[in-house]
Structure formats: C-alpha cells, structure tokens
Amino acid sequence: MLTYCMRKRLCRVNSNLLQFYKHYGKSSDGGSDPASSMMQLLQRRFFIPPEDYHAVSLLKGKACAYGPLGVDLKRNMLEQWWSSMVRSRPQVFGISTLHGVGDKGAGEVEDLSKESKLVRRRQPFRTSLLQGALAQYIPSLELMNRKLPFGLAETGLCYRPEEDDSDAIGCSAEVTEASLVWFCSFRTSLQWLDYWTQHRLQWWRKFALGPSDFSMCDVQDDELIDGASRGAKVLYKFPWGTETLETLWMFSEAELLKRHPSNQAKLECRDGKKAVVPHVLSLGANMDRGVLAVLLNSLQDIQKVDNKQRLHQRTVLKLHPTLAPVKVALDMGKGSTSELRQVCEGLLHELLEVGISAWPGYMDTTHSSMDKLHTKYDEMGVLFTVMVGENTLENGLLLVRNRDTTVRETMHISEIREFILKCISKAENI
Template sequence: MFTYCIRKRLCRVNSNVSPLPELLQLCKHYGKSSDGGSDPTSGIMQLFQRRFFIPLEDHHAVSLLKGKTCAYGPLGMNLKRNMLEQWWSSMVRSRPQVFGISTLHGVGDKGAGEVGDLFKQTDLTKEQLGERVLELLRRRQPFRTSLLQGALAQYIPSLELMSRKLPFGLAETGLCYRPEDDDSDAISCSAEVTEASLVWFCSPRTSLQWLDYWTRQRLQWWRKFALGPSDFSVCDVQDDELINSASRGAKVLYKFPWGTETLETLWILGDTELLKSHPGNRAELQCRDGKKVVVPHVLSLGANMDRGVLAVLLNSLQDIQKVDNKQRLHQRTVLKLHPTLAPVKVALDMGRGSTSELRQVCEGLLHQLLEVGISVWPGYMDTTQSSMDKLHTKYDEMGVLFTVMVGENTLENGLLLVRNRDTTVRETMHISGIREFILKYISKAENI
C-alpha cells in the first residue's frame, strides 16, 4: 500500500512534464540517430514499441535504455517472463541445494498508515503533499534496494532443510528500488529494477572456488540464449569498485552498441553481512563443514533482468540482405530470439477459402496449442487485408518462430503451410502433427 500511494502521488505531481527531450538525448547517447540516419540502431526503440514489446509512451523507452523496469507490452511481458522462468529453472528446479523464497518489498502497515494520514490532511496543496511524501520517502527509505537482506533474514530457518550442512543457496526474483544519485531530478524514468538473486552460503575455505564456479555458470547461462555469444563477457571487479564488506567480485557484461554495461554482479561478502543480520546469534549461524563448525561465507549474485531484456533483444536483432533472381536487393529485419525465450511461438493466419470454416479450424488449433503451453498470436482475427510479405515482415520483427497458414488444403485434406522464421523455409504439414512438431523443436533448442 505504501509503495502504491507514493507511486500514485509522484505520477500526479510530475504528470505535466514531457520526457521527450530526455529520450532524444538518451537515444543519441545510446547510439540511436535522432535524425533517422544510417546508424545501425536507428529506430530500434520505435521497433520495440511498434511490435508490442513496450508501450508507445517515450518514458518507457527511457527506463528500458537505462536498465530500469518499464511498463511492458504483451510481447515484452512474455519475453521477460520467459527469461525469469529460465533463470528460475536453472537455479532452483535443477539444483537440490537451492531453495526459492519470497520476501516483502516495502515496510508494511506502518508506512502505509503514515501515507494515509498525509492524504487525510485536506489543507495541503498538491505541491505541499508531494513534498511531504518525498520527505517521508527519503526519511524512511521504505523500499528494498536488493534482495540480499531478505535472504539473510531467512538463513536460520533454511538451515533445517540442509541439516546444517554446507553449501546451499536461497533464490528470489523481484523489484528493487534503485534511485540514481546523479539523476535525482529525472522524473519520467523508473527507479525500480527487476532483480534475480542467488545468495549462496559456503565454507570460508571454498568461497573463492565458488565465485569462479558461479561466474562461469552465469556467463554460460547468458550465452546459451545469445545469437552473438561473444557480446557477453566477464571481468573481475577492481579493488576501488568493491562494495562494503566485499573482498572480491566479478561482473557479467554485455557489449551494447553504445558501450559495455553490467548485467550481473557477483560478490564474496564473507560472514560480515550475515552476522549483522543476526546479532548475538553466532551459535545459531554455525554449520558443519566436514568435521569443522563454521559461520558460512556469503556469495551474492544479482542480475538486472530489465537490462538483460534489452541485451537479449539487441543481441537477437538482425538485418538480413538477400538478392533475388532479378538482382534486386531485399532487406529483412528479424528478431531471432532463442526458441525458449520467443514471446510468441506460432502466428496463426488463414488464406483463401470459406472464411467461417477456416476460422473454426484456426480456433480449434489455437486451443490445442494453448493447452500444451505454446503461445499463439491469433493473426486470423485481423480483418485487414495484408500480403504474405507484410505478414512475414511483421512476424519476423515480433520474433515469431513459426507462421502457420490455414487454407483450402486444410479443409480438403488437413494440410497446413508452415514457415520457419530463421530459415524462411515453407513446408507442408498435416494439422495433426503441428503441435508435436513445435514442442519437439522448442525442447531440442532448450537442451542445447
């Protein structure tokens, strides 16, 4: 409630300010040509807006460019959800020593009550109310800035799951509050980040080995979904960049068109933060490391999944040129997202034939695909006439894996025309086998 009230209040106070100049400046800084020139990233944010990844309002593009949480459109939300699910699967579902947790985002009822009392003061002007809310925000610091403290708080209860044996980890995903100290007046930009966090508890003698292990694992995870794996890299954190209580650190980096930025940071925090979270409970913190009893060291892994979404989008975007038989040059923009991350697996359209009968076939096939978790774009519901080239252009920019065309042959003998996004090859397939074909295709890509 506290978070909601402050968001609502700040939106009202700042609603009369346009983010357009900030967006233009950011686009110039981040490699986008504001005059529509030949810059390879020119128009990239408009493409993501046009193809339902983010809303049309400019401040969402500003937030995404800065690696902050923005509002996502249908495709952007599916992409982000798929990334979080893949992260969760790799961390929790496939590892017996990692457990998922959930912690609170705000401060609870007391903070909400204080905000409620402010809004009851009818003698305050809008400006005064906004200033009071901002002062309360600065004084109370109600939002978490990372997921680390929540995991440390749940450390003792989690010990029983491992019979007090090391190592083990606690994983969580959620929003964190990250205001920019040097950009406090930047209104229109979100101050929240979607973080994916693993807090790993291990013996002091193995903490360096675990840092190396998790650094390799995280780099491999990002590269698994990459069209250009070399754009992802790792480096050690320099001594002057170490946060409080950290003895060593590492970063997973992505090479954006405008420069290299951090996607994920890994820290060795020793036992300092754990002891701070449970003062006077040293005996309860101890675990068995072979025959020794020790207070574990903490490794903190935190990934900015919003910046990761942008990295995956940019890494997957290709402009493909092809010369036809008449020596004419054709350019195709395609978002070659990894099959497991693609927000839409199948675009379902219909060709010539009885409209009512073809629509019934499409609807039946749509439900069959949805039943097994295959996301479908119902293109057959669009009543505007479009050529096949325009449809393919649209679906390629959306990152759709397969375009399935239902036509007269489907009514006569059950045959569909299936186009592959990556190869552009069109093949005929019976309607009874399309579901298993797509499931097998995605499963094979996931296991590579």
C-alpha cells in the same frame, strides 16, 4: 488548458528524451541510431507501450511498463533463470521477502513519524534482495540439515535511485532483480565464486546469437562495495558501450553476524566435521537490462538477392525458441472464411493446451500480403507462421514457414503440435 508548470514539465520530458536518444543512439563504431530503431520496433510490435519514457527506462536498465510481447519475453527469461537456479538444484530454495526488508541490520531501530511510515508503505526501499535472504538464513538451515553449501533464490523489484535519474522525468527508479545468495565455507568460497561466474556467463550466452557480446571481468579493488572482499561482473557490449548485467560479490561470515548479531551459535553449519559460520556469495542480475541485451543481440537485418537480382532486406528478431513470446502465428489463406476460422480456433486451443503460445493472426480483418505478414511476424520474433487454407479443409495440410530459414513446408495439421514441442525441447537442451 495546460498550466504553465505542466507545459514546462512536458518540455523538460521532450528535451530529456532527445538527450537520451542522442546518447544511446551512438554505436561504438560510429553507426547510426541503433537505440532509436530498436525502440521504434519494440513500440510497433507490442513489446513496450508507445510513450517514450518507457523506452528511456528500458535503455537505462530500469523497470518499465511492458506490452503483451514484452511481458511474455520477460516472464520467459525469469522462468529460465528460476529453472536453472532452483528447479535443477537440490541445494537451492526459493524464497519471497517483503519490499520493506531494506538493508538495515536486525538490531537497528528507526523512529518514524506517521507520515514517514505511510510513505515507506507506498514504495519499496530495498536496494537488493541480499538482506531478505540473510534474514531467512536461520530458518532455512533445517532444510539442509545444517550442512553447507546451499542457496536461497528470489526475484523481485528493487529500488535503485541514481543521481542522473533527475535528468529523466518519468524514468523508473526500480529494477527487476534475480538473486541467488549462496552460503559456503571459507575454504571453498573462491572456487564457488569462480564456478558461479562461469555459470552465469554461460547462461546468458545460451540465448545469444552473438555469444561474444557477453563477457565477464573481475571487480577492481576500488569498486568493491562495503563488506565485499572480491567481486565479478557479467557484461554486455551494447551499441553505446559495455554495461553490467549481473554482479557477483563475495562476503565473509561478518555479513551474517551483522544481520544476526546475538545468534552466532544458531548461524553455524557443518563443513565436514567443523562447525562454521559460512561465507556469503551474492549474485544479482538486472533482468530489465538483460531483456534489452537479449533483444539487441537477437536483432538481425538480413539481405537477400532474388532470382531477378533484386535486393531484399528483412528485419528479424531471432529470439531463442525458449524466450520467444510467440511460438506460432495462425493465419488464413484462400477458402471459406467461416470454415477456416473454425480450423484456426481449434488449432489455437490445441496449441495453448500444451503451453505453446500462439498469435491469432486470423482474427485480423485487414487483408495483408504474405510479405507484410512475414515482416510483421519476423519483427515480433515469431518462430513459425502456420497458414490454413483450402488444402487444410480438403486433406488437412498446412503451410508452415520457419522464421530463421524462411523455408516453407507442407505439414499435416495433426503433426504441428508435436513438431513445435520438439523444436522447443531441442533448443532447451543445447
């Protein structure tokens, strides 16, 4: 039997969920409930767990529990971010810092009781990844022979409590941040701020069906955080209003001097022939809110009239090929079940060996019509559906359906792997 306190808590949860859906469900043009529809799709198609408080966390731009497809989508986004920031740039190095780094300067000491220390060990207290990069600045100088510019990149959880979190029981207070801290001279800092702002906007737009929903703006003077002289934001136009995906801050050399108060000589780098303490640019992206933005931007309701003038509507998650959690779904048509299953299993392993994520639809014992299968895979964002049938056993031919065009073409089983790899590679280079 539930206690009175537990019943009261559950009532508050349900009430808060209704309030959240009421707020986020309103589109700017007066449309109906886009948030609720999206959350139902994400829960139905294995992106997030079915409990509603995960949906509330995601709507608020906070970290939530992810299902199998949500985990892969988020991982793909982080890998694309890492590739664009670190792997393709000789001046950027990856780092990893502990949750307990926090925002304190090196000279600050705190007298904590045993209880307080225990609590600090149990949860991350950092609110951004900036301080971790500042702490690793001095040992990183040798990587660049003390020459500017260079950057330190990191991804991880940050603690972001908000005043309105008390209204959302069960809502996470953490966000997944992707951070680049860029060290440059004073004379080039404005140019670098402009460069990185444009770079970050173009990066988000690269994956978008509707690039115009992503925009940027300068931060107003009254919105600047302590120590920042300028700032910029990358924004996304959600159905319920515009929210910030990424913030860029420009700090003076004082930020490093504050972190390393007694080491000015060790902070100096070469800017041409001069020895200077660099200015600091901090780029921080909320990747959980970014996941939601990408999902909403990819969602399409497509109407089509068939030969008999009947109207058909399908919902499709047109995720960018590099971000789609599942590239290929494998299913069986008519024929010997055991033999077709063996072909599917062999093809599945062949795709997985080259890094192509595949969904084993042939393992589903419930028989569904082709229309229902396509509906399911369209909502999962699957790029291609491959149907193995009697022709495959006779002459190696498969039926391949394209998610975006719905065109079905016949292809030999030996060609499917290279075909998928080529499609993904082409999308990466756009």
